[in-house]
Amino acid sequence: MADQVAAMCDQLIKAVNVIMDAETSQILRLEALKFCEEFKETNSFCVPCGVQLADKAQPAIVRHFGLQILEHVIKFRWNNMQPQEKIHLKEWAMQLLSNGTHSVLEEESHIKDALSRIIVEMIKREWPQHWPDMLKEMEALTSQGGAQTELVMLILLRLAEDVITFHTLPIQRRRDIQLTLTQNMENIFTFLMAILHLNVEDYRKLARAHCRVAVTTLNTLSGYVDWVSLAFVTAGNCHLLEMLCLLLSEPELQLEAAECLLIAIRRKGKLEDRKPFMLLFNDVAIHYILSAAQSADELAICKKTSEAVVVEQRYIFLKRLCQVLCALGSQLCSLVGSDVGVNVPANLNKYMEALLAFTTHSSQFLKSSTLPTWVALFKHEILSKEAVVVQMVIKYLRASMTNLVKTGFPSKDDNPSCEYSRVDFDSDEDFTSFFHSFRAQQGELVRSACRIVPLEAFQIAAEWLQYQIASPTDVGDTRSKTAEDLCSFMSPSVIQWEAMTVFMECVVTQILKILEEKNMPTDQSMELLQAVLNYDTKDPLILSCVLTNISTLFPFVMYRPHFLPQVLYKLFKAITFEVGQDSKVPRTKSVKNVRRHACSSVIRICRDYPEIILPCFDMFYNHIKKLFSSVATLTHTEKCSLMEALVLISNKFNDFVKQKAFLDELMASVVAEWTSDEMRRVLWDPAMFLSFIGADQVVTKQSTDIGTTGLNRGRVSFCLCAILAVVKRVRCPADLEEAKAGGFVVGYTAAGAPIYRNPFTAQFLVILPNLLAFIRTQNSLFLPENMARLSETFSKAHEVMDAEKNMVLGLSQHLLDSYDSPVYKTDLEHMQGFFLSSLRPMIHILICLCSITFFCLFFFLTAMGSSLVIYICVQGFFFSYYSFT
DSSP, X not given: OHHHHHHHHHHHHHHHHHHHOTTOOHHHHHHHHHHHHHHHHHOTTHHHHXXXXXXXXXXXXXXXXXXXXXXXXXXXXXXXXXXXXXXXXXXXXXXXXXXXSOOTTTSOHHHHHHHHHHHHHHHXXXXXTTOTTHHHXXXXXXXXXXXXXHHHHHHHHHHHIIIIISOOSOHHHHHHHHHHHHHTHHHHHHHHHHHHHHXXXXXXXXXXXXXXXXXXXXXXXXXXXXXXXXXHHSHHHHHHHHHHHHHTTOTTTHHHHHHHHHHHHXXXXXXHHHGGGGGGGSHHHHHHHHHHHHTHHHHHEEEETTEEEEOHHHHHHHHHHHHHHHHHHHHHHHHBTSTTOBOOOTTHHHHHHHHHHHHTSSOHHHHHXXXXXXXXXXXXXXXXXXXXXXXXXXXXXXXXXXXXXXXXOTTOOXXXXXXXXXXXXXXXXXXXXHHHHHHHHHHHHHHHHHHHSHHHHHHHHXXXXXXXXXXXXXXXXXXXXXXXXXXXXXXXXXXXXXXXXXXXHHHHHHHHHHSOGGGSOHHHXXXXXXXXXXXXXXXXXXXXXXXXXXXXXXXGGGGOGGGHHHHHHXXXXXXXXXXXXXXXXXXXXXXXHHHHHHHHHHHHHHHHOHHHXXXXXXXXXXHHHHHHHSSSOOOHHHHXXXXXXXXXXXXXXXXXXXXXXXXXXXXXXXXXXXXXXXXXXXXXXXXXXXXXXXXXXXXXXXXXXXXXXXXXHHHHHHHHHHHHHHHHHXXXXXXXXXXXXXXXXXXXXXXXXXXXXXXXXXXXXXXXHHHHHHHHHHHHTTSHHHHTTSOSTTTTTTSOOXXXXXXXXXXXXXXXXXXXXXXXXXXXXXXHHHHHHHHHHHHHHHHHHXXXXXXXXXXXXXXXXXXXXXXXXXXXXXXXXXXXX
16 A cells, blocks of 8 residues: 555656646646546545655645645545544644644745645634644644744634634534634633744844744734724733734834734724723833834835835835824724713824824825824814814924825826835826825815814915915926926926915815904905916916916905906906917917816806996996907807806896896897897708708818808807806896895785796797707707718717717826817817707706796797607706706
């Protein structure tokens, strides 16, 4: 039999070598694999062969295969083995634990893992019923040396994982083992703590072997602290947790210690059971946490010659340590102020200093990880009133001035955070997506901080704004593609202006909510607004930030109305903003954004503060009429935006006759255009409409009438947008008495509800027939005969635009290309844009008008006889109804 076993072992060794040889052909490897698998499944020599192959004199790959054979036997043949065979196999396994491995530093980790799996598989089948002394035997093994101690730790860890975490055994067996583990947990924890303490002390004496054992012991503890009773975790005044805090200063053990500490502090449960966690705020524990946090950058960065490289292992430790601080903060916020009687810890300032160290770290990821904890602290009813927290709020606000600045792109080397970003993010787009969320979270936190120290926050924001105004423009290396003296999206000045603008907006909007008028920093705000109005820049990206700051500070104009003309002058100037003198070159996105931004600012002011502008309405209106008739070319959207602003102010006339006269004058040209005979023919006939907009024409370089069709498309778009602007914004007075006095109420229903009349109704009834006809025409454009009328140039005009496809697919354009380049569009893109831009206003008009003149609408529905029109209008009515109610 011995000869047969030896011969079979030789064959198995050859098969294993064939499998592991990189030069082996695929056919031979498959044959060798098949031979090995069939041997494990059917051969009666599995145990003796496995024992012989697992001998430590064999090569590592052979030993590992031998251990795999034995594991397979225990898993699938254990119940069929004779008792004597089981005893023999168990004795052999224990013998292998004692002297079947090399020293702790020499032995391969996969051999240790395979051997621990064998023991665990036997434990799962025999303990406690048939192996009651298992724990004592494991404890006795640890006295034989570091290798045996490490193996015992691996066995206990895998046992906990299989039983508690992964549930890899039948329910009844799992319950038996878990119950026995729980009953013996006090002894197990005492044993683990003794092993950890002993090996840490020996490690400090420069015994590297004990470092390996200590690491394994920490990993084993991590497998238990997640589920055992909190009493074991916090026993002895949190002796375990305090020891883990001490190990944070040991370079070789700090990562495993932090992971174990994190699992422990994240434990949930009754508040009284978690109360001992507050002992981590004592002098010793918080000192080691603070020391590790304050040396965070030094821990993670390794300098090689002139380059700084992130050491991943140390960086992972910092992430775990940051999570530990956040988990500790969560426990603090839960316990302080609760029924268990926990006071504010004396070392709270040290804890917050440690948290601030991560908030000011170079890694953007670490900064973002601290934000939820700061929010919890700043919103806590008791902690937020503590003097140390109030002082820390001011420190945090100053730190956020740096954190809001978008730096750290993985592709760049202009900031220390770039090195960390290359570890955390795959691309600039990935980083940008993260930073948008990160900045939004910071904004919420700044608002929370502002509720605690509003005037101090405003002072910081004011200083930052004044600094930006006084600073010269730094274009940087990535200049605009259109002009050398203009910034790009990544220029240092633009990045700083953006960050400051976000900060200012968060602070001002918050203090307007929480401060009384007498406490408002009105004088300083007006000084800031004057400085912003006086600041002159030709850079569109910076000007956009300037406009945001004007809108942010505008609410203070309520207290100083004489500033209004200056504000309006600045906004109107921005509406006609141009970079160059060449009007033939398409505007860049950044220029379009400035003009659109200025229009939006005017609308916002007229919407939120119409009472301020009402006294100078005539001047406002005359200036807009001059803009409409001046040489400065306003787009249809910009004109409609200004019309929308005028309508918003007119709502404050509180005089039906006056507002109707104004709307009649404002919309006279639009109504005349929309109801003209030419437009009627075009809007009612699909074939004429396609010809009118040029969709049936083949565009060549020699085409001469393409400009005419482009103007025609503009005429249709402008009319629709203008109608939408008025329909969307015109309103009767909300106060019933004002409405009655102004002539808006024409009667009452039987139930006593007032019946209002809208000043735009008469004009709209004139517009409505062509509007509904146009909807029917748009619907019929998809009929086969009308699709056939599209020329070769515009055959794909109804398809989804490439920009929208990219949006759906999540394919964003690179940052540097987003704003700098002139926007050149093909003829097909112009046509696609027209179809889209003409559809959206119609839907919005129908939604808005349903709340204005619903019954008049249905009067025309019958005449139109279009089921699509009826469907859209009914949908619009219900959408409008639920939106307004």
